[in-house]
Amino acid sequence: MSTLTQFDVLAIRREFPILQQEVHGHRLAFLDSAASSQKPRQVIDCLEDYYRRYNANVHRGVYKFSEEATFAYERARGKVARFIGAASQREIIFTRNTTEAINLVAQTWGATNLRPGDRILLSLMEHHSNIVPWQMIAQRTGAILDYLSIDGEGRLVLEELDQKLTEQTKLVALTHQSNMLGTINPVRMIAERAHAVGAVMLVDGAQSVPHMPVNVTELGCDFLAFSGHKMCAPTGIGVLWGRRKLLEAMPPFLGGGSMIKVVELEQSTYADVPARFEAGTPAIGEAIALGEAIDYLSAIGMEAIYQHEVELMAYALERLGNVPGLTLYGPLTTEQRGGAFSFTLAGVHPHDVAAILDGQGIAVRAGHHCTQPLHRHFDVPATTRASFYIYNLPEEVDRLAVGLEKASKLFQ
Numbered sequence: 001m002s003t004l005t006q007f008d009v010l011a012i013r014r015e016f017p018i019l020q021q022e023v024h025g026h027r028l029a030f031l032d033s034a035a036s037s038q039k040p041r042q043v044i045d046c047l048e049d050y051y052r053r054y055n056a057n058v059h060r061g062v063y064k065f066s067e068e069a070t071f072a073y074e075r076a077r078g079k080v081a082r083f084i085g086a087a088s089q090r091e092i093i094f095t096r097n098t099t100e101a102i103n104l105v106a107q108t109w110g111a112t113n114l115r116p117g118d119r120i121l122l123s124l125m126e127h128h129s130n131i132v133p134w135q136m137i138a139q140r141t142g143a144i145l146d147y148l149s150i151d152g153e154g155r156l157v158l159e160e161l162d163q164k165l166t167e168q169t170k171l172v173a174l175t176h177q178s179n180m181l182g183t184i185n186p187v188r189m190i191a192e193r194a195h196a197v198g199a200v201m202l203v204d205g206a207q208s209v210p211h212m213p214v215n216v217t218e219l220g221c222d223f224l225a226f227s228g229h230k231m232c233a234p235t236g237i238g239v240l241w242g243r244r245k246l247l248e249a250m251p252p253f254l255g256g257g258s259m260i261k262v263v264e265l266e267q268s269t270y271a272d273v274p275a276r277f278e279a280g281t282p283a284i285g286e287a288i289a290l291g292e293a294i295d296y297l298s299a300i301g302m303e304a305i306y307q308h309e310v311e312l313m314a315y316a317l318e319r320l321g322n323v324p325g326l327t328l329y330g331p332l333t334t335e336q337r338g339g340a341f342s343f344t345l346a347g348v349h350p351h352d353v354a355a356i357l358d359g360q361g362i363a364v365r366a367g368h369h370c371t372q373p374l375h376r377h378f379d380v381p382a383t384t385r386a387s388f389y390i391y392n393l394p395e396e397v398d399r400l401a402v403g404l405e406k407a408s409k410l411f412q
């Protein structure tokens with residue numbers, strides 16, 4: 001396969017210490033970045049630099065390290081804001097991950113705005129993180145969940161918007177890119193439709209923000225949630241972006257230090273956003289390292305990253321098409337599709353597929369990928385999933401295909 005990638009993938013690979021290892025005597029082919037990406041030296045060094053040189057709590061100290069930590073933490077917030085095209089860095093709330101960001105919206109915006117009979121529109125392809133928090137708040141408020149269906153290629157059935165998006169719909173919560181199918185959803189159009197009926201739109205960007213240019217102003221959504229660990233940053237740091245007006249009208253999520261103005265014995269007043277939503281000591285080094293990861297990805301270019309994955313996906317669709325017994329779930333073209341794909345291999349359990357591939361140094365994921373309703377829709381209990389990122393090569397697609405052919409033969 002000739003490569004059109006605009007960056008030097010081999011040079012990028014050298015920046016990831018973990019990719020230099022052998023696994024079971026083979027060079028590591030890491031095809032599980034949709035679960036969590038690997039980290040470049042630049043990000044690891046940044047985290048280490050914080051702990052070695054200026055580790056201190058933020059916002060309260062008046063000594064040098066604390067001021068330096070506060071400056072770096074708030075500078076990271078600014079980097080996140082610019083990266084996603086937010087109007088202000090005050091609209092950026094640091095959370096632990098996507099899951100916490102969505103729960104924050106459900107428990108604060110949802111608890112304040114949802115009434116019995118109100119409807120929340122989701123889709124069948126949501127990750128459990130964008131289903132369970134809405135079930136929990138629906139049970140508390142009497143709101144009702146609706147789901148957009150998907151077609152045989154794993155794309156949303158958009159015609160259903162006519163019946164399922166109504167004046168009763170108060171919130172639409174949709175994934176930008178499916179973690180199982182790789183489908184990229186037309187969230188901009190759906191946000192416009194949601195606003196036309198007075199609903200608020202939350203986008204789960206866990207699989208889009210790391211892999212393509214995402215600009216909240218262009219998307220026209222109201223909330224965006226994503227996780228640092230899927231975009232070269234450490235675990236324990238995630239982001240909720242929200243429109244300032246909405247955030248300012250929301251009550252706090254967790255109570256404690258840092259989120260208050262005045263605390264009395266019976267009651268308290270709360271800080272302005274974003275501090276109102278960042279109770280307790282945050283993941284300081286991790287947030288700073290997320291800022292570094294954003295610098296790293298931005299230097300490569302998000303559009304170039306997206307094109308690289310599309311190219312790998314095009315090759316995978318072609319190459320895996322020749323593997324006997326392979327069923328691929330999700331779009332069979334690269335149009336509006338990213339670089340994550342799930343499959344089954346006739347006669348071989350997905351966990352066995354993953355174990356056989358592991359024996360050849362190929363890391364993939366097997367199971368339901370936190371999308372049980374989607375697996376039920378396809379009538380499969382589990383699938384194997386492979387996913388690409390900046391450091392993957394066409395030859396790894398070849399190794400995957402050869403590994404699958406081997407697994408197929410072994411079980412025949």
Ligand code: PLP
Nearest residue numbers: 097098099127129179206207227
């Ligand atoms: N949403 C999607 C689409 C995901 O793929 C994931 C993680 O795989 C999540 C949400 C949850 O992310 P986290 O576990 O970092 O909270």
